[in-house]
Amino acid sequence: MQSTRRNFLKVSAATGGGFLLGFSILTSCEQKPAVVMMAPELVMPEQFVELNGFIKIAENGIVTIMSPNPEIGQNVKTSMPMLIAEELDVDWGNVIVEQGKLDTENFTRQIAGGSQSIRHGWVPLRTTGATARAMLLAAAAQQLEVDVADLRTEKGTIYGPGDKKISYGEVAELATTMDVPEEVELKDPKDFKIIGKSTKNVDARKIATGKPLFGIDVQREGMLHAGIIHPPAFGMELASFNADAARAMPGIVDVVELDCAPEGKEMQWSDGGTVRRSIAVVGKSTWQVMQAKKAVQAEWKRTSPAESSDGHRSKLASLLETGKVEVARRDGKPEAAFKEAAKIVEATYSAPFLPHNTMEPMNFFAHVTNEKAELHGPVQTPEFLEKSIATLFDMDPANIDVGMTRMGGGFGRRLYGSFAVEAAMISKAVGAPVKLTYTREDDMTQGTYRPDYLVTYRAGLDADGQLVAFHVRGTGTNGSPVFANRFPAGSVENYLAENIGMDSNITTGAWRAPRSNFIAGAEQAFLDEVAEAAGKDPIAFRLELFDRAINNPVGEKNDYDAERYAEVIKLARDKAGWTGTSNNDGTHRGFAAYYCHNSYVAQVLDLTMDTDKPKVGRVCCAVDCGIVVNPEGAINQIEGGIVDGIGHALYGQITFTDGKPDQENFNTYRLIRHPEAPTSIDVHFVDNGIKPTGLGEPSLPPVIGALANALSSAKGERVYDQPFVGGLRG
Amino acid sequence: MANFSININGKVHEVDVDPKMPLLWAIRDELGYVGTKFGCGIGQCGACTVHVDGVAMRSCQMTVETIAERERAITTIEGLSENGEHPVQQAWLEHDVPQCGYCQAGQIMSAASLLNNIPNPTDEDISTGMAGNICRCGTYTRIHAAVKTAAAKLS
Numbered sequence: 079m080q081s082t083r084r085n086f087l088k089v090s091a092a093t094g095g096g097f098l099l100g101f102s103i104l105t106s107c108e109q110k111p112a113v114v115m116m117a118p119e120l121v122m123p124e125q126f127v128e129l130n131g132f133i134k135i136a137e138n139g140i141v142t143i144m145s146p147n148p149e150i151g152q153n154v155k156t157s158m159p160m161l162i163a164e165e166l167d168v169d170w171g172n173v174i175v176e177q178g179k180l181d182t183e184n185f186t187r188q189i190a191g192g193s194q195s196i197r198h199g200w201v202p203l204r205t206t207g208a209t210a211r212a213m214l215l216a217a218a219a220q221q222l223e224v225d226v227a228d229l230r231t232e233k234g235t236i237y238g239p240g241d242k243k244i245s246y247g248e249v250a251e252l253a254t255t256m257d258v259p260e261e262v263e264l265k266d267p268k269d270f271k272i273i274g275k276s277t278k279n280v281d282a283r284k285i286a287t288g289k290p291l292f293g294i295d296v297q298r299e300g301m302l303h304a305g306i307i308h309p310p311a312f313g314m315e316l317a318s319f320n321a322d323a324a325r326a327m328p329g330i331v332d333v334v335e336l337d338c339a340p341e342g343k344e345m346q347w348s349d350g351g352t353v354r355r356s357i358a359v360v361g362k363s364t365w366q367v368m369q370a371k372k373a374v375q376a377e378w379k380r381t382s383p384a385e386s387s388d389g390h391r392s393k394l395a396s397l398l399e400t401g402k403v404e405v406a407r408r409d410g411k412p413e414a415a416f417k418e419a420a421k422i423v424e425a426t427y428s429a430p431f432l433p434h435n436t437m438e439p440m441n442f443f444a445h446v447t448n449e450k451a452e453l454h455g456p457v458q459t460p461e462f463l464e465k466s467i468a469t470l471f472d473m474d475p476a477n478i479d480v481g482m483t484r485m486g487g488g489f490g491r492r493l494y495g496s497f498a499v500e501a502a503m504i505s506k507a508v509g510a511p512v513k514l515t516y517t518r519e520d521d522m523t524q525g526t527y528r529p530d531y532l533v534t535y536r537a538g539l540d541a542d543g544q545l546v547a548f549h550v551r552g553t554g555t556n557g558s559p560v561f562a563n564r565f566p567a568g569s570v571e572n573y574l575a576e577n578i579g580m581d582s583n584i585t586t587g588a589w590r591a592p593r594s595n596f597i598a599g600a601e602q603a604f605l606d607e608v609a610e611a612a613g614k615d616p617i618a619f620r621l622e623l624f625d626r627a628i629n630n631p632v633g634e635k636n637d638y639d640a641e642r643y644a645e646v647i648k649l650a651r652d653k654a655g656w657t658g659t660s661n662n663d664g665t666h667r668g669f670a671a672y673y674c675h676n677s678y679v680a681q682v683l684d685l686t687m688d689t690d691k692p693k694v695g696r697v698c699c700a701v702d703c704g705i706v707v708n709p710e711g712a713i714n715q716i717e718g719g720i721v722d723g724i725g726h727a728l729y730g731q732i733t734f735t736d737g738k739p740d741q742e743n744f745n746t747y748r749l750i751r752h753p754e755a756p757t758s759i760d761v762h763f764v765d766n767g768i769k770p771t772g773l774g775e776p777s778l779p780p781v782i783g784a785l786a787n788a789l790s791s792a793k794g795e796r797v798y799d800q801p802f803v804g805g806l807r808g
Numbered sequence: 809m810a811n812f813s814i815n816i817n818g819k820v821h822e823v824d825v826d827p828k829m830p831l832l833w834a835i836r837d838e839l840g841y842v843g844t845k846f847g848c849g850i851g852q853c854g855a856c857t858v859h860v861d862g863v864a865m866r867s868c869q870m871t872v873e874t875i876a877e878r879e880r881a882i883t884t885i886e887g888l889s890e891n892g893e894h895p896v897q898q899a900w901l902e903h904d905v906p907q908c909g910y911c912q913a914g915q916i917m918s919a920a921s922l923l924n925n926i927p928n929p930t931d932e933d934i935s936t937g938m939a940g941n942i943c944r945c946g947t948y949t950r951i952h953a954a955v956k957t958a959a960a961k962l963s
Contacts, residue, residue: 150908151906151907151908151909151945152907153907276904278901278904279904279906279909281906281909282900282901282904282905282906282909283892283901285900285906285909285912285913286892286897286900286901286906286912286913286916287843287885287886287888287889287891287892287897288841288842288843288844288884288885288886288913289843290842290843291909292845292909292910294842294845294846295842297840297842303837328809328826363825363829363833363837363838364833364836364837364846365825365826365829365830365833365837366826368849369826435944436908436910436944437845437847437853437855437908437910437911437942437943437944437945438845438847438908438910439846439847484908484909485908486845486908486909486910486911487908487910487944487945488908489944515846517849518847518848518849518850518853710904711904714904714907714947714950715907717946717947717949717950718907718945718946718947719946720946721946721947721948721949722944722945722946725946743848743849743850743852744847744848744850744852744853744942745850745852749942749944750946750948751939751940751941751942751948752934752935752938752939752941752948752951752952753935753936753939755946755948755949755952756949758949759949
């Protein structure tokens with residue numbers, strides 16, 4: 079590859095939330111071989127103009143747009159470039175999307191987490207597109223010798239008075255010499271041509287034909303393969319090991335001890351769950367390494383008490399009774415209101431630890447020398463990984479190159495990049511490029527799990543069945559799941575939310591919709607139980623509470639918009655044709671609604687029982703995420719969250735005996751399978767034109783409540799403890 | 809270590825590996841066909857599904873030695889069609905099935921094999937036939953619809 083930069087300047091632009099726009103003209107660039115499938119795939123010509131860190135334009139009109147954020151299956155590699163393309167005003171059929179590397183100068187917030195990519199990218203990415211378009215227009219005005227006000231753009235072509243026109247490709251080079259506008263005007267949403275139109279996953283063809291896209295597919299010249307041996311249980315540490323037999327096995331290059339969190343090194347939050355001392359086996363193939371791992375004789379010592387699941391549940395229960403309470407919110411006089419209540423409903427809900435189980439096990443490529451580090455692979459937090467590497471190796475971040483592959487699932491697991499740090503340590507130790515691959519057992523037994531939780535709700539009703547007092551007290555491993563300012567806070571005069579924490583040596587962390595993934599199901603199941611006690615329809619009961627929250631809210635910190643919440647509930651009710659919790663045909667219906675990650679979701683779930691096995695039929699889902707950037711992609715995310723939520727609530731659990739996970743692979747850990755998925759899912763969006771919010775997480779939490787409510791109707795008794803069915807295949 | 813000849817996607821490849829090496833690792837590490845994925849290593853998730861003489865099998869559960877001795881013809885996702893024009897692959901694109909995409913090569917291989925055996929599957933045939941392939945993203949309803957579309961294309 080030969081590239082000549084003839085012109086390079088960097089301008090700090092006032093637009094786009096402080097984006098730095100770098101302008102360069104590359105006269106030659108590596109050409110990728112054309113892959114012809116069905117319709118020919120677009121190929122970027124050798125010659126192109128790089129208009130800023132995000133956009134490259136070739137003379138023939140082909141445009142490459144960089145996708146800045148990590149792609150874990152939430153489809154940002156399609157939806158984020160759509161935002162740029164919309165304002166740039168190009169034909170999506172002429173757009174190639176490329177995954178951007180970690181580039182903290184050009185890009186901001188390169189992280190996959192919290193369903194925030196679209197919400198945070200909404201204005202900056204459109205501004206990037208609009209800024210480039212403005213510079214192309216300025217260049218065209220100069221070239222065509224007309225006033226810029228007399229120009230308009232359409233799909234990559236600039237039209238002037240009369241029959242004057244010029245393509246983006248023809249003025250791109252000149253455009254790089256134009257001033258960066260201080261301000262640009264963004265399109266009126268009614269003029270959107272790309273946003274709001276279903277656009278296929280840009281990697282779909284490569285996925286369907288098995289092209290190398292994922293971290294585990296990375297192959298390099300001279301690359302060695304590595305495997306890792308972690309302690310067999312939480313609360314244990316490496317004492318000593320003998321690797322003579324392993325070293326003697328075919329293909330094995332070395333067995334090394336790692337210290338991934340040395341004394342005196344400041345680690346990042348994303349290093350949570352890092353196992354300090356472990357053993358790495360390095361060899362010529364993944365299989366040989368996996369075999370040699372079994373031949374390593376390691377001694378482990380206990381450094382903190384062994385925890386078991388049975389003990390955990392009783393410890394959580396006793397903490398709920400006697401633990402140190404942190405009052406998170408108090409409105410009115412809850413204690414007095416409960417005393418005066420005509421009826422009190424109380425229920426306790428629980429959920430177990432959950433592993434992430436991304437289908438692609440943890441893995442990473444690293445090549446670390448004394449001078450520089452190259453890391454390439456699946457990580458949701460590349461910026462923090464770079465910081466960790468800089469600290470661990472005392473290296474200037476400028477010498478650290480972090481690239482992102484497509485990820486075979488994230489769900490929060492790849493926020494914690496200890497596997498990438500391990501790969502880097504191994505590469506440095508053996509002096510070679512290395513790809514570290516976890517086995518499924520390594521992946522499932524090392525954390526960083528969704529914590530186990532326990533929460534007790536109490537509701538006080540007056541003689542008329544009005545909710546007059548509400549109390550929630552929650553605890554969980556490494557933190558309480560309670561969100562004090564979420565509904566029904568704001569709709570009840572007397573309200574008390576309390577948290578109790580529990581420490582554990584089992585590593586826990588973010589798991590798709592952290593905390594919400596449990597508390598939504600508990601809260602929504604409890605509200606149904608309260609509605610029943612009040613003799614009210616579950617949806618009508620909730621809408622009464624929202625009336626209060628809309629017209630006369632209690633408190634000022636309520637973390638939701640009551641009108642949007644009520645609207646999404648009504649939409650689900652109407653689209654599902656809700657008439658109540660059970661129908662004459664043996665179908666049981668459950669309702670739930672939840673607001674998290676800035677989006678509102680309401681669901682009606684239909685369920686039948688096949689003897690004692692629940693079968694989910696239709697799930698009707700209403701969503702308010704504001705403007706829907708890519709409808710088909712959005713629906714896919716919502717469907718996925720629903721299937722994922724149902725699966726984990728029915729079957730998911732990891733348990734521990736003496737600190738050791740009892741489930742290590744999919745023969746003992748049950749994930750939802752095809753026959754257990756809902757028969758159909760229909761998704762309905764609230765059309766309100768509000769700026770968009772994310773969808774990677776919000777459909778999962780409420781569906782657990784809808785499922786619990788349908789299941790309770792089917793069984794004739796309430797269900798409280800997840801998993802509702804259990805881990806063993808029945 | 810020993811030399812074996814294995815037929816992958818219509819081409820005979822020589823590999824010098826441990827006879828007990830699972831086919832999965834020979835095709836990924838030794839031959840570079842990385843479209844076939846590692847998911848569990850115990851035949852439970854279906855990510856490593858390939859066709860053995862046209863039938864979907866878990867490549868993590870077959871040794872190189874067995875495949876070579878019995879002269880099995882292996883088809884991986886890379887060999888299912890020349891350029892992704894197999895009706896199952898086309899149906900996958902039409903329904904925009906993938907989220908993360910990692911399990912999808914295995915899903916496609918299972919679906920193609922299912923439709924070879926049952927050209928006009930019922931809903932139950934599809935559910936049962938695809939039960940061996942796990943998708944953590946939860947794309948099952950799309951997979952289901954795509955298999956139906958592919959069946960219609962094939963008939």
